[in-house]
Every structure is written in C-alpha cells, then in structure tokens.
Amino acid sequence: MPAVLCVVNGQRAGERVKVRPGEALSIGRSGESDLQLLGLGVSRFHCVVEDHGRELVIADLNSSNGTFVNGQRVKRQPLQGNDTIEVGAIKLVVERAPGRKAPVPECEFTDSGKADTQVIPAAALAEAAARPGPMQQGADSSLRRHLVALERVHKAISAEEKPGPLMAVVLDTVLEELGAERGFVLLTDKEGGLRPQVVRISPGAAADARLPLSRAVVRECLEKRASVLCKDIQLGKPRAAGSGRAVMCAPLEAGERVLGALYLDAAAGRQHFDERDMELLSAITRHAGLALHRAELVDSLERLFVGAIETLVAAVEAKDIYTYGHSARVSKLGRRIAEAMGLPESEQEKVKLAGLLHDIGKIGIPEAVLSHRGRLTDDEWAYVRSHPQIGESIIRQMGSERVVELCRLVRHHHERLDGTGYPDGLRGDTIPMGARILSVADAYDAMRSNRPYRSPFSARDAIAELRGNAGRQFDAQAIEALAELRAEGRPAAAPDDH
Numbered sequence: 001m002p003a004v005l006c007v008v009n010g011q012r013a014g015e016r017v018k019v020r021p022g023e024a025l026s027i028g029r030s031g032e033s034d035l036q037l038l039g040l041g042v043s044r045f046h047c048v049v050e051d052h053g054r055e056l057v058i059a060d061l062n063s064s065n066g067t068f069v070n071g072q073r074v075k076r077q078p079l080q081g082n083d084t085i086e087v088g089a090i091k092l093v094v095e096r097a098p099g100r101k102a103p104v105p106e107c108e109f110t111d112s113g114k115a116d117t118q119v120i121p122a123a124a125l126a127e128a129a130a131r132p133g134p135m136q137q138g139a140d141s142s143l144r145r146h147l148v149a150l151e152r153v154h155k156a157i158s159a160e161e162k163p164g165p166l167m168a169v170v171l172d173t174v175l176e177e178l179g180a181e182r183g184f185v186l187l188t189d190k191e192g193g194l195r196p197q198v199v200r201i202s203p204g205a206a207a208d209a210r211l212p213l214s215r216a217v218v219r220e221c222l223e224k225r226a227s228v229l230c231k232d233i234q235l236g237k238p239r240a241a242g243s244g245r246a247v248m249c250a251p252l253e254a255g256e257r258v259l260g261a262l263y264l265d266a267a268a269g270r271q272h273f274d275e276r277d278m279e280l281l282s283a284i285t286r287h288a289g290l291a292l293h294r295a296e297l298v299d300s301l302e303r304l305f306v307g308a309i310e311t312l313v314a315a316v317e318a319k320d321i322y323t324y325g326h327s328a329r330v331s332k333l334g335r336r337i338a339e340a341m342g343l344p345e346s347e348q349e350k351v352k353l354a355g356l357l358h359d360i361g362k363i364g365i366p367e368a369v370l371s372h373r374g375r376l377t378d379d380e381w382a383y384v385r386s387h388p389q390i391g392e393s394i395i396r397q398m399g400s401e402r403v404v405e406l407c408r409l410v411r412h413h414h415e416r417l418d419g420t421g422y423p424d425g426l427r428g429d430t431i432p433m434g435a436r437i438l439s440v441a442d443a444y445d446a447m448r449s450n451r452p453y454r455s456p457f458s459a460r461d462a463i464a465e466l467r468g469n470a471g472r473q474f475d476a477q478a479i480e481a482l483a484e485l486r487a488e489g490r491p492a493a494a495p496d497d498h
C-alpha cells in the first residue's frame with residue numbers, strides 16, 4: 001500500500017497524496033515539485049518524502065526555514081502514521097506509513113469446498129496474450145494499465161535488493177492493480193513447508209483473524225507450477241450467501257526451483273478476477289521469482305561478508321581490552337551521522353562497513369606497541385601511523401568490488417582538515433566525506449571510552465572537545481549532526497550504550 005500524506009491547510013487543504021513504495025515525493029514552491037505548496041516560508045525545493053519499503057523517510061533539502069516533524073526541526077527522519085509535518089506555514093499529516101518490522105500475521109491453510117478451478121500454465125497465458133481475440137478487443141486501457149504495473153514492478157525490482165522489501169513492493173503493486181482485498185507472499189522453507197513472508201489486508205476487507213487460505217489452490221499451483229484462477233470458492237465454513245472468495249495464485253520460480261507462490265483473493269461478490277488479471281499476475285510473478293532468487297543470493301553473501309568482517313575485527317580488538325567493541329560502535333555511530341547529514345543510503349552503508357573495518361590495519365602492529373601505555377618512541381609511533389595503509393591493503397586483497405570502494409574511507413580516517421593528519425596529509429574537501437564522518441565518530445567513541453590513565457569524557461564534554469577542533473581537525477557538519485543525534489535523544493554509540 002502506498003503511504004499517504006494529507007495536506008491540512010493552505011490552497012491544497014484536504015488533498016491526499018500517495019508515496020508509492022520505492023519512490024520519492026518532492027515538496028516545494030517550485031512547479032517542478034511533485035507536490036507544489038504555495039505558502040509562507042516554503043522553499044522552492046523544500047523537502048522530499050521517500051518510501052523505502054519498510055519505512056517512510058523525510059529529508060530536508062537545505063530549505064531556508066527548515067522542515068519540522070511534530071514540532072522538531074529535522075534533516076532526515078523516519079516518519080510514522082499521524083506524524084505532523086510542517087513545511088513553512090503548510091501542515092501535512094501522515095495518514096498512512098509503511099510499518100517498521102511489523103510481525104507477519106499467521107495464515108491458516110483451509111480445506112475448501114468444490115469449486116470451478118482453472119489452472120493456466122504460463123505458456124498458455126503467453127499464447128493467449130499474443131493471439132488476437134476477445135482478450136485484446138477493446139483492451140487498450142487494460143493493456144496500458146498492465147504495462148504501467150509491470151513498469152512499476154520492474155522499477156521496484158531494480159531498486160530493491162533485500163528479499164523482504166522487494167516482495168512487499170511486488171505485493172503492494174499487484175494488490176492495488178488487481179483490486180484484491182488480501183495478498184500473501186508464501187515462501188517455501190527448509191522443511192518443505194510454506195510460510196507467509198509478506199501479508200497485506202486492504203482496510204475494507206472483512207476481518208478474519210485466522211487469515212484462511214485455500215490449501216487446494218496453493219497445492220495445485222505449486223504441484224503443477226501453474227497459475228490458478230478460481231472465481232468463487234468457499235473457505236472452511238458452511239456456505240452462506242455471498243461468502244465465497246475469488247482467488248488467484250501464481251508460482252514464484254527461478255529456473256527449476258519453486259520459491260513459493262503469490263496468493264490474492266477478494267469477496268467473490270465484490271471482485272471477479274478474469275484471465276487478463278491472471279495474465280498480469282503471472283507476468284509479474286515471473287519477474288518477481290527471478291528477482292527474489294537474486295535478492296536471496298545477495299542477502300546470504302552479504303551476511304557471510306559482514307560475518308567474516310566481524311570475525312576479523314574481533315581478532316584485532318582481542319589484542320586490547322580497552323578497544324573491545326570500538327569498531328562496531330564507530331560503525332553504528334558513523335552510519336547515524338551520515339543519515340542525519342542526509343547522505344544517500346548507499347553512502348550510509350559504506351560508512352557503516354568502513355567503520356567496522358577502519359582499524360583492521362592494527363592487525364599488522366605488534367601487540368606490545370598497541371598495549372603500550374606510556375609515551376611512544378618514534379619507531380612505535382611510525383608503526384601506529386601505518387595502520388590506515390595496512391588496513392587499505394588488507395581490504396584491497398579481499399578482492400571484492402564492494403570492499404574496494406571502502407579503501408579510501410579506511411585509508412583517510414586519520415586525516416585532518418588542516419592537512420596535518422596521516423597518511424597523506426590531505427586537506428579540507430579532498431578528504432572523503434565518509435572518512436571525515438568516521439574521524440568524528442572514532443574520536444567521540446575514544447573520548448567516551450574508559451582508559452587506564454583517565455575516566456571517560458561525558459557526552460557534553462566530548463562534543464565540546466570536537467567543536468573546539470572543528471575546521472582544524474574535524475568536519476563541523478559531522479560534529480553538528482552528532483550533537484543533533486544526542487539532542488534528539490537518539491543514543492549515539494558509546495561504551496555506555498552497550
């Protein structure tokens with residue numbers, strides 16, 4: 001379901017605008033904005049609301065007067081249902097926002113009464129679509145609608161790499177396009193059973209806590225690897241007038257593997273699915289099956305990759321009890337700072353991974369040097385200063401294209417804006433923004449940590465210390481983003497947070 005914003009006041013009062021999954025809605029005074037608002041204090045390009053599948057996020061576009069959510073000025077912030085947004089003098093309310101990690105409701109497979117079930121193999125649907133005949137006569141508008149739906153699914157599939165959000169976007173699109181009341185993405189599990197991965201129930205659908213699904217329809221779909229259309233089927237209870245369901249179910253496949261099925265239904269009296277609807281559902285699930293397979297592979301590789309990095313980092317940190325957990329905290333805090341600064345999600349992700357890896361080069365430094373508590377000799381200091389380069393070469397040797405992108409952030413996390421840092425003495429903007437963020441997160445976490453020779457700094461003192469060095473050593477914008485996180489009460493990573 002798309003998120004919905006309602007304009008409360010001004011010329012467009014009462015208007016509702018949708019933000020579709022995977023898309024963004026720009027808001028501003030300019031006619032080029034998706035939602036043009038003419039009101040006092042509204043900048044030409046004021047802010048943007050993005051739907052990331054699981055969450056709705058608002059980001060200020062450096063507007064003159066700022067964007068406010070529930071009275072608080074924000075740069076980038078997730079939105080919840082009923083949040084009030086202020087754009088200049090215009091107010092908007094979030095009427096519907098995608099749920100964050102909402103639990104998947106339980107489904108119940110139910111035996112159904114005898115029904116007139118139509119099983120349509122994919123080849124037959126493709127043939128029907130190509131053949132001139134009643135399916136195509138006067139079907140221009142329906143064809144256009146189907147093409148738009150396919151385009152939307154294709155766009156979402158290209159933009160989304162995670163299996164859960166990907167299937168949520170696919171399900172939202174088919175539910176809306178086909179006027180179904182309920183939609184289920186059912187995936188096969190390791191034991192050979194089926195589990196609901198994503199469930200959507202339209203607000204107008206009859207409430208039934210058990211969420212019954214026809215076992216016969218799903219079985220037929222999976223066994224025959226074909227789409228199943230059933231115009232009127234009774235689920236479980238004795239038949240009462242008007243209680244039948246219209247059902248469509250299509251398999252999700254990738255090559256020889258059956259990954260699961262997409263199941264849609266509606267009250268038979270309110271909705272009649274036909275072959276054309278089946279054709280669209282089948283076309284979408286063919287794309288979705290392949291995309292789901294790809295997303296699952298990427299997801300498992302990602303987990304393997306992050307797990308391997310965490311193991312490597314733990315091995316480095318085991319050398320020194322005082323740095324235990326430091327990399328994980330810098331990673332978490334760095335990503336939050338990047339998010340608060342409005343950096344794109346891909347950059348936030350890079351900062352997160354580079355944060356985990358930033359001190360990996362310490363694996364090449366003798367333990368005696370790392371645990372040395374007094375003043376370092378020149379040789380020892382040279383060892384310590386070499387860790388960003390050692391880290392960079394370790395990462396480069398991992399060979400993955402993905403990690404090579406992180407090399408620059410790891411290499412430059414000890415550079416200083418005034419050019420007195422190491423290893424390259426870079427200045428100002430020539431230091432990558434991700435590395436400047438890590439430098440702030442690294443210093444903050446170090447100050448907040450206990451050391452044998454001093455007590456930890458308070459959060460306020462640590463931020464004051466960073467501010468005192470803004471522009472010389474640290475990036476002022478990153479420091480202010482960190483200060484804002486604390487002011488908003490979002491705990492910044494620090495030893496006292498774990």
Ligand SMILES: [Fe+2]
Pocket residue numbers: 358359387413414
């Ligand atoms: Fe470091």
